[in-house]
Amino acid sequence: GQNIDQPTEMTATEGAIVQINCTYQTSGFNGLFWYQQHAGEAPTFLSYNVLDGLEEKGRFSSFLSRSKGYSYLLLKELQMKDSASYLCAVSDGDYKLSFGAGTTVTVRA
Amino acid sequence: ETGVTQTPRHLVMGMTNKKSLKCEQHLGHNAMYWYKQSAKKPLELMFVYNFKEQTENNSVPSRFSPECPNSSHLFLHLHTLQPEDSALYLCASSQEEGESYEQYFGPGTRLTVT
Numbered sequence: 434g435q436n437i438d439q440p441t442e443m444t445a446t447e448g449a450i451v452q453i454n455c456t457y458q459t460s461g462f463n464g465l466f467w468y469q470q471h472a473g474e475a476p477t478f479l480s481y482n483v484l485d486g487l488e489e490k491g492r493f494s495s496f497l498s499r500s501k502g503y504s505y506l507l508l509k510e511l512q513m514k515d516s517a518s519y520l521c522a523v524s525d526g527d528y529k530l531s532f533g534a535g536t537t538v539t540v541r542a
Numbered sequence: 543e544t545g546v547t548q549t550p551r552h553l554v555m556g557m558t559n560k561k562s563l564k565c566e567q568h569l570g571h572n573a574m575y576w577y578k579q580s581a582k583k584p585l586e587l588m589f590v591y592n593f594k595e596q597t598e599n600n601s602v603p604s605r606f607s608p609e610c611p612n613s614s615h616l617f618l619h620l621h622t623l624q625p626e627d628s629a630l631y632l633c634a635s636s637q638e639e640g641e642s643y644e645q646y647f648g649p650g651t652r653l654t655v656t
Contacts, residue, residue, distance in 0.1 A: 530645065
């Protein structure tokens with residue numbers, strides 16, 4: 434089966450940086466997604482990595498190491514509106530998305 | 543405004559009831575998905591439709607019955623559910639299945655089975 438691990442909760446201060454790690458073991462790999470989900474709302478797409486390295490998109494960056502089965506999402510200059518759950522999802526050999534349980538990030542003033 | 547809508551947003555039903563969840567996407571996508579999201583658990587893929595054909599049934603109990611009349615609409619028919627089926631049911635769509643396209647999610651239906 435698929436196994437995707439990420440921390441349950443993280444807390445950080447407004448203006449700080451937070452790094453959310455994700456490790457995975459899946460049958461095949463066709464890319465890794467990060468989604469953001471505010472409470473009571475739909476998950477929204479943040480990033481997609483299929484090759485090793487860092488993808489930067491504004492305040493958010495995502496990194497992938499396929500050999501280590503590892504990714505992280507980096508949130509810089511944290512804002513209160515960044516308080517949400519962050520979901521790591523891996524597209525497996527059949528292009529099916531397997532999700533981690535999500536990391537709840539709380540940003541404090 | 544989201545390109546994927548779901549109705550109803552909230553549903554309370556008894557174990558003997560029959561109800562249906564509806565999903566509609568306005569993005570011109572060809573693949574649609576049903577997921578179950580329970581508290582503190584990963585999203586669980588339930589069903590996948592690609593060009594109106596079901597391509598995945600992820601060992602879902604028969605009390606959940608999907609229907610995809612066209613590429614824009616997806617239904618989940620519910621009957622004789624159990625309390626453990628209470629969860630957030632999310633619909634998603636993507637350009638196609640079989641490629642690593644991002645999925646667009648609807649806001650979900652919060653289902654409570656009493």
